[in-house]
Amino acid sequence: MKCAQSALVLFLGTGKLLAMPSPDLSVLIIDENRIRASIIEDGLREAGHMRVAVIHDVNEVALTIQATMPDVIVIDLENPKRDTLEHFFSLSRAIQRPIAMFVDRSDGAMIEKAVEAGVSAYVVDGLKKERVKPILDMAISRFNAFSRLTRELEQARSELEDRKLIEQAKGILMRTRALSEADAYALLRSTAMNQNRRMVDIAQSLVTAAALLGP
Amino acid sequence: MPLTHLTAGFLPLLDSALLVLAHEKGFAATEGLELHLVRETSWANIRDRAAIGHFDIAQMLAPMPLAASLGLTPIATPMIAPIVLGLGNNAITVSAELWHAMADQGAPGDLAAGPAGAALARVVAASPRKLRFCVVHQTSSHNYELRYWLAASGIVPDRDIEIVVLPPPLLPDALGTGGIDGYCVGEPWNSIGVATRGAHIATVKASIWQSSPDKVIGMRASWADRHPDLVAALIRAIYRAGIWCADPANHPEAARIMSAPAYLDTASAIVARALTGRLDIGGGVTSQVRDYFIPHAGAANFPWKSHALWYYSQMVRWGEVTQGSANATTAAATFRPDLYRTALAPLGMPVPSADFKTDGAHATPSIIAATTGSLTMGPDLFFDGAIFDPDALESYIATQRPTA
Numbered sequence: 176m177k178c179a180q181s182a183l184v185l186f187l188g189t190g191k192l193l194a195m196p197s198p199d200l201s202v203l204i205i206d207e208n209r210i211r212a213s214i215i216e217d218g219l220r221e222a223g224h225m226r227v228a229v230i231h232d233v234n235e236v237a238l239t240i241q242a243t244m245p246d247v248i249v250i251d252l253e254n255p256k257r258d259t260l261e262h263f264f265s266l267s268r269a270i271q272r273p274i275a276m277f278v279d280r281s282d283g284a285m286i287e288k289a290v291e292a293g294v295s296a297y298v299v300d301g302l303k304k305e306r307v308k309p310i311l312d313m314a315i316s317r318f319n320a321f322s323r324l325t326r327e328l329e330q331a332r333s334e335l336e337d338r339k340l341i342e343q344a345k346g347i348l349m350r351t352r353a354l355s356e357a358d359a360y361a362l363l364r365s366t367a368m369n370q371n372r373r374m375v376d377i378a379q380s381l382v383t384a385a386a387l388l389g390p
Numbered sequence: 391m392p393l394t395h396l397t398a399g400f401l402p403l404l405d406s407a408l409l410v411l412a413h414e415k416g417f418a419a420t421e422g423l424e425l426h427l428v429r430e431t432s433w434a435n436i437r438d439r440a441a442i443g444h445f446d447i448a449q450m451l452a453p454m455p456l457a458a459s460l461g462l463t464p465i466a467t468p469m470i471a472p473i474v475l476g477l478g479n480n481a482i483t484v485s486a487e488l489w490h491a492m493a494d495q496g497a498p499g500d501l502a503a504g505p506a507g508a509a510l511a512r513v514v515a516a517s518p519r520k521l522r523f524c525v526v527h528q529t530s531s532h533n534y535e536l537r538y539w540l541a542a543s544g545i546v547p548d549r550d551i552e553i554v555v556l557p558p559p560l561l562p563d564a565l566g567t568g569g570i571d572g573y574c575v576g577e578p579w580n581s582i583g584v585a586t587r588g589a590h591i592a593t594v595k596a597s598i599w600q601s602s603p604d605k606v607i608g609m610r611a612s613w614a615d616r617h618p619d620l621v622a623a624l625i626r627a628i629y630r631a632g633i634w635c636a637d638p639a640n641h642p643e644a645a646r647i648m649s650a651p652a653y654l655d656t657a658s659a660i661v662a663r664a665l666t667g668r669l670d671i672g673g674g675v676t677s678q679v680r681d682y683f684i685p686h687a688g689a690a691n692f693p694w695k696s697h698a699l700w701y702y703s704q705m706v707r708w709g710e711v712t713q714g715s716a717n718a719t720t721a722a723a724t725f726r727p728d729l730y731r732t733a734l735a736p737l738g739m740p741v742p743s744a745d746f747k748t749d750g751a752h753a754t755p756s757i758i759a760a761t762t763g764s765l766t767m768g769p770d771l772f773f774d775g776a777i778f779d780p781d782a783l784e785s786y787i788a789t790q791r792p793t794a
Contacts, residue, residue, distance in 0.1 A: 252438075255557045255560060256556070258526065258555045259554070259556055262527075290438055290439060291444075
């Protein structure tokens with residue numbers, strides 16, 4: 176403990192490392208989602224953490240812990256094997272790596288922020304909060320950024336699919352009712368408005384009906 | 391009257407039934423509650439999200455609120471359990487290969503814990519490798535039940551066999567190919583192992599310790615203090631769901647509700663096995679298990695402080711908590727029969743008058759004093775004949791010290 180503290184003072188004293196929080200800490204990321212894992216890994220490396228390991232399956236944890244001796248372990252909350260991981264930690268007390276969840280049990284706000292973002296962190300007991308907090312902040316913000324990205328992608332994908340359906344419905348109307356493209360679109364729109372439904376729902380019904388009735 | 395919204399966490403296990411049925415059958419709404427049920431992926435998430443208040447209440451492993459109050463959990467928030475979600479429901483399932491070995495060693499295949507344990511002990515003694523069993527969480531009823539069964543059968547856990555942790559839905563697939571030989575879990579995951587992996591149910595919780603508690607409704611003590619009316623309403627809703635679930639006439643509907651994708655996401659014929667106690671135990675054998683899962687009878691929902699103390703005794707036994715009167719007091723205080731009694735008083739239903747009872751002394755149903763009239767309690771034997779008297783806690787723990 177004393178040792179770690181004086182090391183920290185030393186870093187701060189050198190000045191130029193001030194913006195690089197605890198570059199000496201070893202971090203292990205466990206995430207079944209490979210893209211998210213690499214987003215967090217990149218963030219940590221950009222912040223000056225060179226000792227970052229990533230695994231995608233909790234089952235690899237025993238070997239990885241021996242190889243990388245992580246100070247901080249970050250795992251996504253969706254991972255169903257958190258119980259497995261915690262049990263492993265409880266056994267690993269025997270190998271002198273006591274691990275506690277989060278940095279400081281009293282830091283409720285930080286814990287809440289993490290759980291809300293969907294991330295959980297385990298920290299080797301006795302590490303100073305100031306040293307670990309930037310790592311957790313980074314993980315939390317990257318988790319949030321990833322969820323935002325996923326939501327936006329999902330939205331873009333469904334918008335694209337909506338547009339495709341409307342195009343298809345328009346084509347059916349143009350063919351079967353000999354309408355112009357503009358008229359077919361107008362008919363879809365007015366039907367949707369009259370029935371108080373979304374245009375894409377009308378389009379979907381039309382496409383389904385056309386498929387049932389055959390060519 | 392507008393309903394009060396409560397967020398409730400649960401895991402896909404049959405004993406989430408009373409929580410689910412309280413919602414689906416309108417018992418919660420009758421009490422002015424709107425339950426928002428959230429299915430979780432791990433017990434660790436249930437524990438953490440309950441501790442920070444994402445969940446107002448949650449289905450919890452009975453020892454889980456104890457662990458939180460005793461400071462064993464990462465976010466050590468004092469928790470209470472004012473109602474139990476039923477008795478029984480767990481079983482110990484083994485791979486086809488291990489079952490053959492146990493049968494060769496004389497396991498009769500009748501689910502009785504004693505002979506099955508004796509056969510397993512002979513297999514363990516002869517096995518060239520350490521067998522590996524799985525439980526769902528460290529501070530779980532499953533962990534303590536499995537260890538109790540092994541130890542009383544002459545097998546020293548951690549020395550003779552290995553115990554690892556996996557969440558319930560991953561257990562059937564882990565059997566055999568996944569490198570585990572058996573697991574202790576609640577339904578439907580034993581029946582799914584039998585149906586999909588050719589596994590065999592070796593014994594059941596109802597044989598290891600009759601009429602024993604498994605899951606509870608847990609909540610933060612501070613939240614319960616602030617919302618006594620909501621806690622009472624919730625207790626009544628769960629209690630009524632228990633009465634409904636216990637009626638055999640309702641089993642098909644209960645199985646259908648629980649089988650839905652949002653809950654167990656499993657064929658209702660599989661779900662029905664635990665509700666009716668008619669289990670396919672493997673190898674084409676069907677067994678009618680008495681009291682496999684008890685949702686109501688015998689004060690099944692009453693949070694006995696003595697049961698909290700039994701779990702505490704096992705936490706001490708396996709080195710998870712230090713023995714001491716302060717810890718024992720904390721453990722007992724986690725179960726809240728007082729809140730249960732207050733909540734049910736307006737219904738005029740009989741509730742046990744005592745907070746503690748002795749387990750292991752009744753081979754047949756017995757009558758106990760209740761707030762109105764009396765109650766018939768089911769048999770409560772431990773398979774090894776031990777007696778748990780909460781007044782003799784220290785000597786009970788002393789006799790149970792692991793031999794290794």
